[in-house]
Amino acid sequence: xxxxxxxxxxxxxxxxxxxxxxPFLNRFGFGTGVELFRCPRAxxxxxxxxxxxxxxxxxxxxxxxxEANFLQHVSxxxxxxxxxxxxHSKYQYLELLYLQGCxxxxxxxxxxxxxxxxxxxLPKQILKVAADIACGLEYLHTKMQVLHGDVKSYNIxxxxxxxxxxxxxxxxxxxxxxxxxxxxxxxxDAEYTGTDAWRAPEVIHGGEVCSKSDVxxxxxxxxxxxxxxxxxxxxxxxTQPLPANVDNDDDDVDDAPDDTPDVSxxxxxxxxxxxxxxxxxxxxxxxxxxxAVPVNVSEKEFMHPLVLFHWCTETEPRKRPTPQELSLAAxxxxxxxxxxxxxxxxxxxxxxxxxxxx
Numbered sequence: 001x002x003x004x005x006x007x008x009x010x011x012x013x014x015x016x017x018x019x020x021x022x023p024f025l026n027r028f029g030f031g032t033g034v035e036l037f038r039c040p041r042a043x044x045x046x047x048x049x050x051x052x053x054x055x056x057x058x059x060x061x062x063x064x065x066x067e068a069n070f071l072q073h074v075s076x077x078x079x080x081x082x083x084x085x086x087x088h089s090k091y092q093y094l095e096l097l098y099l100q101g102c103x104x105x106x107x108x109x110x111x112x113x114x115x116x117x118x119x120x121x122l123p124k125q126i127l128k129v130a131a132d133i134a135c136g137l138e139y140l141h142t143k144m145q146v147l148h149g150d151v152k153s154y155n156i157x158x159x160x161x162x163x164x165x166x167x168x169x170x171x172x173x174x175x176x177x178x179x180x181x182x183x184x185x186x187x188x189d190a191e192y193t194g195t196d197a198w199r200a201p202e203v204i205h206g207g208e209v210c211s212k213s214d215v216x217x218x219x220x221x222x223x224x225x226x227x228x229x230x231x232x233x234x235x236x237x238x239t240q241p242l243p244a245n246v247d248n249d250d251d252d253v254d255d256a257p258d259d260t261p262d263v264s265x266x267x268x269x270x271x272x273x274x275x276x277x278x279x280x281x282x283x284x285x286x287x288x289x290x291x292a293v294p295v296n297v298s299e300k301e302f303m304h305p306l307v308l309f310h311w312c313t314e315t316e317p318r319k320r321p322t323p324q325e326l327s328l329a330a331x332x333x334x335x336x337x338x339x340x341x342x343x344x345x346x347x348x349x350x351x352x353x354x355x356x357x358x
Contacts, residue, residue: 066171066173067169067170067171067173070144070146070170070173071170073144074144076135076136076139077164077166078132078133078135078136078139078164078165078166078167079136079139079140079166079167079168080157080166080167080168104157104158105153105154105155105156105157105158106129106153106154106156106157106158106165106221106224106225107152107153107154107156107224108154109121109153109158110153110224110225110228113228114228118228120226120228121225121226123301123302123303123304123305123337124162124334124337124338125162125225126222126225126226126302126305127304127305127308127330127333127334127337128162128165128330128334129156129158129162129165129221129222129225130218130222130305130308130326130327130330131326131327131330131331131334132164132165132166132327133151133156133165133167133218133221134215134218134323134324134326134327134330135323135327136166136167137151137167137211137214137215137218137323138322138323138324138327140167140214141176141180141211141214141323142180145175145176145177145178145183146173146174146175146176147173147174147175147176147182147209147210147211147213147214148167148170148172148173148214148217149172149173149174149192149193149194149213149214150169150171150172150193150194150195150198150217151167151194151198151214151217151218151221152195152198152217152220152221152224153221153224153225153230155167155168155169156168156221172192172193172194174187174190174192174209175187176210176211179210180210180211180212181208181209181210181211182208182209182210192209192213194217196284196287197220197230197231197232197233197287198216198217198220198221198231199213199216199217199287199288200212200213200216200217200288200317201216201288201289201315202317203288204287204288205288207317208317210317211322211323212317212318212320212322213317214323215312215320215321215322215323215326216312216313216317216320218312218326219308219309219310219311219312219313219320220291220312220313222305222308222309222312223291223293223309223313225305226293226297226302226305226306226309227293227294227297231287231291232286232287232289232291290310290313290315293306293309304333304336304337307333308326308329308330308333311326311329312326
């Protein structure tokens with residue numbers, strides 16, 4: 001594995017940022033403690049965006065500054081590019097990101113499709129996300145030797161009609177060694193802080209965190225696009241039934257006899273807390289497992305994305321593809337859909353397109 005390559009260092013705080021009044025800011029995304037606003041320009045649509053840190057989320061300051069320090073060394077078409085980072089009297093801290101025309105998060109696109117009576121993504125669109133984001137992860141893992149640590153739909157930006165996809169939000173980075181394994185000599189007190197539902201089995205069960213942990217999360221992101229749901233969010237999509245004590249049967253309440261003793265507010269609150277704990281346990285027990293694919297996702301129509309999803313969510317990390325293998329496989333699948341033939345220029349070493357029939 002080659003040494004990390006660092007692009008030319010960019011200025012961090014020397015430049016002045018002028019922000020227009022709030023009514024002229026167009027918000028198009030948000031995250032934990034941050035909001036993204038398009039940077040207004042005259043005539044042409046700006047590819048720049050302000051990433052503003054909320055005054056209410058004080059603990060995120062150091063993480064955002066660390067992210068800015070990291071991004072000034074990064075240059076890749078599938079990584080949201082850094083422009084500058086500065087303090088601002090009104091907004092505390094903010095970042096100016098160059099988004100290369102990327103205008104919407106995949107997570108926001110999912111919400112819009114749900115509003116349109118669950119209109120599905122095209123297989124080509126899912127494959128494009130897989131190809132581009134895997135390419136970005138390959139750069140992070142091999143050139144920068146870091147784990148992204150929080151791959152999910154709301155950390156992926158899309159340009160136009162899926163012309164380009166970019167990975168963003170680098171506040172959960174962890175160092176990797178030459179073998180793609182968490183570098184314990186450099187990690188210090190940092191811990192894996194990625195979103196629970198997207199965590200890989202080795203993360204949840206105390207195994208060896210590695211570059212394949214990001215691949216698992218990307219696989220679940222493909223599942224999001226296939227199902228229009230976050231992983232493990234709907235009981236009906238689980239291969240295991242809900243425990244009986246989780247169900248809340250309203251009929252039992254309606255049929256209760258009139259002489260049922262009154263329940264004190266304290267007892268009612270305790271029962272509610274117990275029910276919530278059981279529901280939480282039900283879902284958290286499923287984190288780190290491969291969610292079942294709902295019956296409304298056609299295996300024939302979505303054959304290619306489903307192959308990648310299953311490949312990325314193998315329980316054993318060694319059975320998952322590297323980002324490079326995944327990107328090549330997704331690209332070959334796109335070529336197959338676009339031109340009707342395979343272009344298997346490399347052996348992918350796993351259940352990629354070579355295992356499918358045309």
